[in-house]
Amino acid sequence: MCCTRMSMMNHICTALLFTAFAQSPKDANYDESKVGNYTLPDPLKLHNGQAVTAADIWRAQRRPELLRLFATHMYGNSAPKPAKIEYEVTTRAAKALGGAGMRREITVWLTGKRPGPSMQLLVLLPAAAKGPSPVFLGPNFGGNHAISADPGITLAKSWLRPGKGVENNRATKDGRGGEASRWQAEMVLKQGYALATIHYSEIFPDHKDGLGDSIIPKLYRDGQTSQEPDDWGAIGAWAWALSRALDYIEKDKDLDARRVAVLGHSRLGKTSLWAGAQDERFSIVISNDSGEGGAALARRNFGETVERINTSFPWWFNANFKSYNKRVEHLPFDQHMLLALIAPRPLYVASAQEDLWADPRGEFLAAKAADPVYRMLGTDGLPAKEMPSVNQPVHGTIGYHMRSGKHDVTAYDWEQYLAFARKHWGR
Numbered sequence: 219m220c221c222t223r224m225s226m227m228n229h230i231c232t233a234l235l236f237t238a239f240a241q242s243p244k245d246a247n248y249d250e251s252k253v254g255n256y257t258l259p260d261p262l263k264l265h266n267g268q269a270v271t272a273a274d275i276w277r278a279q280r281r282p283e284l285l286r287l288f289a290t291h292m293y294g295n296s297a298p299k300p301a302k303i304e305y306e307v308t309t310r311a312a313k314a315l316g317g318a319g320m321r322r323e324i325t326v327w328l329t330g331k332r333p334g335p336s337m338q339l340l341v342l343l344p345a346a347a348k349g350p351s352p353v354f355l356g357p358n359f360g361g362n363h364a365i366s367a368d369p370g371i372t373l374a375k376s377w378l379r380p381g382k383g384v385e386n387n388r389a390t391k392d393g394r395g396g397e398a399s400r401w402q403a404e405m406v407l408k409q410g411y412a413l414a415t416i417h418y419s420e421i422f423p424d425h426k427d428g429l430g431d432s433i434i435p436k437l438y439r440d441g442q443t444s445q446e447p448d449d450w451g452a453i454g455a456w457a458w459a460l461s462r463a464l465d466y467i468e469k470d471k472d473l474d475a476r477r478v479a480v481l482g483h484s485r486l487g488k489t490s491l492w493a494g495a496q497d498e499r500f501s502i503v504i505s506n507d508s509g510e511g512g513a514a515l516a517r518r519n520f521g522e523t524v525e526r527i528n529t530s531f532p533w534w535f536n537a538n539f540k541s542y543n544k545r546v547e548h549l550p551f552d553q554h555m556l557l558a559l560i561a562p563r564p565l566y567v568a569s570a571q572e573d574l575w576a577d578p579r580g581e582f583l584a585a586k587a588a589d590p591v592y593r594m595l596g597t598d599g600l601p602a603k604e605m606p607s608v609n610q611p612v613h614g615t616i617g618y619h620m621r622s623g624k625h626d627v628t629a630y631d632w633e634q635y636l637a638f639a640r641k642h643w644g645r
């Protein structure tokens with residue numbers, strides 16, 4: 219009302235409005251002394267207080283309990299796996315990337331029925347493979363064609379995020395290779411691994427009105443017409459689609475389904491963690507700069523917060539999660555327990571020094587707080603007492619590094635992931 223009176227008032231109103239939406243990356247807390255005191259819930263204690271002293275209690279009780287809690291209060295419950303997998307290999311090219319690899323494109327029908335909603339899976343395989351290749355699988359932002367300048371990759375047709383779309387990708391006019399530096403396809407293939415990707419937008423277009431065009435309503439239960447407070451959101455849907463990509467990988471005899479690393483950057487790092495937590499077929503899980511809602515502890519007031527993420531991106535998590543905006547200490551878990559759900563499988567958490575919004579220390583501390591579960595399950599966990607210095611990777615069953623530089627995926631990050639995979643998978 220006040221805004222209609224006079225132009226000076228208009229200015230004041232604009233300023234007030236700006237304050238209401240404040241706590242942007244610029245004015246979030248970046249002062250370690252203002253993080254606040256918090257107590258992390260114990261991953262090795264059942265919700266009823268009973269101690270988890272052995273692997274069988276973890277497996278039979280605590281792991282399912284934690285999965286339920288994360289689904290109910292944060293990522294939402296996903297649709298079940300389709301009764302059968304329906305797919306078609308649409309491209310089988312013996313030469314890709316100028317001869318360094320082979321290319322396969324696959325349509326995967328997401329409800330297990332064709333015709334129906336589908337996604338395009340791109341797989342680049344090493345040309346010199348002597349047997350089934352282990353795979354790095356992750357979702358991409360800019361379309362499958364953005365991960366490599368290989369002119370044979372089919373151009374994405376789905377919604378492209380402004381600034382990430384064809385018109386803005388730098389590598390070529392049509393956007394080919396716009397994200398190539400984040401995927402390092404040549405490096406991956408040269409070391410004998412396959413690279414597989416899906417375009418996240420085909421599953422859930424990443425904007426506030428994306429739900430209607432997403433896979434979610436297509437998988438509503440009989441009679442369901444709208445979202446329940448504990449139903450899945452975008453991250454749940456992207457994670458679920460990674461499992462559908464793995465369903466295909468299990469069918470392809472040139473790919474080694476027992477050695478699939480799931481990885482993602484930023485919001486897609488949150489996604490790879492949730493995918494890896496739920497689906498134990500993923501043998502390695504990698505989070506690149508996943509931050510709030512990913513590897514970073516929610517209870518630390520540093521960088522992005524639960525309230526901020528729920529305000530900026532309400533479609534990522536379920537409705538229940540919003541009730542924790544102002545009482546994060548009441549969450550029945552923190553993100554170290556998401557990491558613990560990956561145990562005893564190898565897990566890699568990577569941060570970037572300048573990526574304060576994602577809280578590098580909070581990511582390290584979460585990995586460290588997952589360590590007792592890894593150790594209880596008989597692994598060496600994260601063999602680092604203190605946070606390692608910049609560019610000093612630590613590779614135990616949990617790997618961690620803080621790279622110099624900003625929020626991104628770089629060749630340095632990939633060098634670590636490939637070395638970590640070699641350590642755990644062998645050559």
Ligand code: GTR
Pocket residue numbers: 483484485486508509510522527530
């Ligand atoms: C930011 C968001 C982060 C992170 C990032 C990204 O705007 O606040 O949680 O996910 O986007 O995905 O690039």
